Amino acid sequence: MHNTYLHVELSLLSFNERVLNMAMDPLTPLLERLKFLCIFSSNMDEFFEIRVSGLKAIANSAVSAEGVDGLTPHTALEKISERTHRLVDQQYQLLNDKIMPELMEHGIEFLPRSKWTDEQRKWLKSYFKREVLPILTPIRLDPTHPFPLTINKGLSIVVDLHDPDREDAHNIAIVPAPRALPRFVRLPEELCNNEYEYVYLSSIIHANIKKLFSSVEVLGCYQFRITRNSDLYVDLEEVEDLARTLEGELPSRLYGEAIRLEVSQNCPKRIVSFLQERFQISDDYLYKVNGPVNLNRLLALPDLVNRPHIKYRGFTPSVPDYLGPQNNVFEAINNGDILLYHPFESFAPVVELIRQAAADPDVLVIKQTLYRTGADSVLVELLCEAARAGKEVTVIVELLARFDEQNNIATAEKLQAAGAHVVYGMVGKKTHAKMLMIVRRERQKLKRYVHLGTGNYHQGNTRVYTDYGLLTCNKDITQDVHELFMQLTTQGPNPDLTLLHQSPHGISQMFIERVEREILNAEQGLPASIIAKVNGLSSQSIVDALYRASQAGVSVKLIVRGICTLRPGIEGFSDNIEVRSVVGRFLEHARVFYFENGDNESELYLSSADLMPRNLRNRIEQCTPILDASLKSVVKSDLDNYLKDTKNAWLLQADGQYIKVIAGADGPFEVQQVLLQEHAEID
Template sequence: MNATTATKERAVRGRGAKRRIRLPATRTDWSQCDPANLEHPGLYINRELSWLEFNQRVLNQALDPGHPLLERVKFLAIVATNLDEFFMVRVATLLKKYRAGIEDVSPDGLNTEQQLAATRARSSEMMGALQRCWREQLRPALASEGVHILDPEEYTPQIAAHLAHYFRAEILPVLTPLAFDPGHPFPYISNLSRNFAVVVRHSGRTKFARVKIPATLDRFVTIPADMSPHAGLTFAFLEDIVRANLHHLFPGTDLQSAHLFRIIRDTDMVIQEDEADDLLESVDRSLKQLRYGALCLLEVEEAMPRRVLNILVENFEIDEDVVLRTSERMDWDDWHQLTRLHLPHLKDAPFSPRTIWSGYTEIFDDLREEDVLVHHPFDSFSSVEAFLRAAIEDPQVIAIKMTLYRIGANSPVVDMLVTAAEQGKQVAVLVELKARFDERNNIAWATRMESAGIHVVYGIVSLKTHGKLCLIIRKEPDGIRRYAHVATGNYNRATAQVYTDIGLFTSDSAIVDDISEVFNYLTGYSSRRTYDQLLVAPVSLRSQMKALIDRECEHHRAGRPARLIFKLNAIADPGMIRNLYRASQCGIPVDLIVRGVCCLRPGIPGISDTITVRSIVGRFLEHSRIYSFENGGDPEVYIGSADLMERNLDRRVEVLCPVHQPDLRAHLRDVVLETLLVDTDRARVLRTDGSYVQVNGEPGSEPINAQKRLLDVYSMLSSSSL
């Protein structure tokens, strides 16, 4: 870390960094809320705590023996990854406010200090539960299935000698000891890295050094079967091998001790609009600055001596609240490596997704006749790739426009867009450079596409473009015709195999007209405030969503059928929550299927007693957004990219698209949504107090797993589209 960066870090922390953060003393009682005051803090669940409850539901999957064993290990790793990201973004944001002395009060009435205390306490509790899950359940279960991971005390002399040889041959060459003394400044420590703080006696003095364990090395090192005391597969932990052989890095010294630690930094990138003359350059510069983000967490071994910990605390310039001592392993994200073991009997049974189009020559003919709906992963992502392939191969296609948010490390979509450009078609792509944790990938893909002659736009400085759109323009005998794909998920083949997402292919003239206008808004200058068919944020989505909910109230008051069914990932926007409370006060049934954060409290008499909230966490990540309005007996259904959060409504470009075709609309309502609403296996219901409980089915009945049922539904459908 250079002197300028260190000075900036000290300036950010400001005074009062040593204050102890206090837990909130009491919670607001929602039972005392006045139905006329829908802004009362008791009506809201804290966003950060609600997210942590979602992560607990993921952890519950790791604890559930109903899942195959390696799938449980996968869930354990996901919980850890989620927690890391939570600290990097959400806790980091709270810490910035706290260090700056900003007493921001959340809708539920907690100030910054109280939110920090509550989230840290709950996170620490969850980490303990994760560790117990591994120690008491998953590790013994793996051993019973022939997968053993040895601790150092279990090494035989033969194993120890083998691992020492492995260290010298495979690990030692990539390790770099960095001394810390007056001649060697405190080394830079990278985000999420695991490190040893090493204490040595050298030239009669006690000295310190840091050794980073490279993330490029496998965490689980295979021990040859003929050496293992167990049948099956046997591994050793990488950090144990490094610790046992550290003396090779410090010859001629007395290595006294080595203590593992890990850090998490603030990775929340902020781009100042008045400084962003070149968005690509600004994002790239911000990514470099994030390498020195302030620490959100310092995780250390329980046995780390006070003297060593003080050195870390002083040089990171943090307070004690950022420190977490642990007697267990660190960096549980690496447990994903175990899920790659070739043990199919310990994993979910594979399935063959439905293929909509076997080729691509008939696609445009099909879409002139009717819309096509796809539901991933039950339907193959090949439908999207076939749509693009048709555009590439068809000489009548003259242009392709597309938004890309999370592109992924390997993208056949980008390859196809490059091919289209090389064939002389006009290709325009909006690449969202600010997609968190995918910024570097997106910069690389954007650079490649630009070099291929694609018109690349980087979005709007003050907004993220989160909408999922593809527009194909075709010159036909009767004139120009447009074809579109609108989706709830990213154009990413890997995530389409594990995320549930909806995609709509259409040539509906009213919809494609609006999509063309959205692209004009993204690539040029447009002050358009209304769209005929689409609900577009930040232009009109908030006001139009409120109008649709208000319309449902009018239907109910007039005695016409009224009901709201929303499936989404998060509900946190206070204004939208109040709209739903008013709908409930009108007497409208409101069924919410919310995977993650839900700040709304259901079941409050006179306020939310007609609202139910359920969350489904299962084999696939529920990611689709579907909004269904009964509309007096003439149902309307929208799909798209937007959740009901302030960022989606006000700070992102989002698109919700109506599904006009009656059979597709009926499928979404009567098959997809209703199946999710009867789940009694993976569904959990939100109670008024913010806790989630198992949904109970009829006594003696088999539990209903909605995702399994949908797998059966799609497997029975023919290869033709819906």
């Protein structure tokens, strides 16, 4: 039935629209509204780089048939074009009509050239001569100087020239803006009326463009930006050295097929047509914008201005007393399983565990998976220290983590130089599982300790992503983690596991079996309910299982941040399913599965995997049960609170639209704020 599934890319676009709505919400602090505007811009970049480029490739192939959602790739692309143009128009209208005027009220202003004073103009002229001109490479086009390669998402200036001494009196030059230059510059305070006054780099170049083309008349100059296909293809069956191959392939991401053209709204049609022809961009992929084409570069602004009253209040994540640096983390884990929920609770205990392991003479082995770590990772430094101290350190580095490939190559080289064993995981499958295992000698025996998480070992992310982490020395769980690491290093088949479940295939099999059990319980009149919190749901087999559960009377509550192809609320088919999305201050990232299990003890799992085909079929993922009843109760309470949110929650309708949840008479209930108040110290 075509009408029972939503389209993947259109569903992802709906998530991006919810992010944009956070920027539109006047209750969001002003500088945070700007951040959400920039995050929307960054999300849309990736949407075009990966999703739209992939759809275009399918549409241009011989297999562009109708999908299970009833849409052909061509139809989907038409719908995407219509919606994205509308959203981008809203984005810039919000920037110009709301965000910028309100920033001015708080002493923060971006000055157009028409408002520069003589003193400011003089200072900017000097800045251009000193900081910009020496590294610019203006290229005037002619038969010997063809159109230069413009890098993916790079700011460029197209210059309209008039030279009566040439046959083509109207001709064009291209000025790529070097990536090393800041995209906006702060003017000296003594030259300003406001405390913070900035000028866009494109305006500085525009004001001084005649210095680059002094011998001809400059009719105008206009910023533009090209988004390119950034999906890397590496044939893993043919690659002998993945790191070397990736290093060779990464530059191609900068110059892939052009997918989208953004250009200044005031750019003449003749110039726009020239750019469209050059990049083979149709009107469907042309975006004329009233503002900076590289809007996401404004994301740096909130950290540059001292305006705490128009930002979210700061907070200090809590650290349990028994997990501080003065305590032995191994002893704490021996006293019982430990659950941490970031960013409300600190990631520091995980770092401290590795720090103590690196220095502990009784620790023999440390094994860890790394998907994203961030630059200058403390965890990587500690793993290097452990290797240099003689520990057997093995790190599974996922080189194919999208957009982190270069950083992960550098991480792998750093670890190898310190003496760690670096493995790149399973051939043909990304290693997305979040696992840390430490082997320690205690009382003449070897004992394992593990950390299993729903998020990456990236300290920056742990401040802005919501993720669970479990610390345990349970024998069955630690044995299962050992088996998974053995699989990753030996390239073996899926091992037999006692408590954990793994992808490929194992997590989806477990999930569907638990759904079928809930169906059986419902049919027998026993309590039956399912709650799943994930980033994405698009596995057709799992969607179909949840439809069967709904028809059997099972209560299904889904908290899905982004993609959801399931249609809830179809009478007699999916009317026992509720799908909500929570988009707030923190990026919801934890994956949790809860099954009521009739009259028996309920089951609750934490997973690194979303309920999407790529996670369930093509990645190494782990899913672990929470065994401790008190910890299970804590997570269930968290899920219940997410289901009560009336501040940042949206309900998915049967037609694919999302409706904002409206607060009742008691006022809005904001789950993230409640969790902050429960766990963290708010500034």
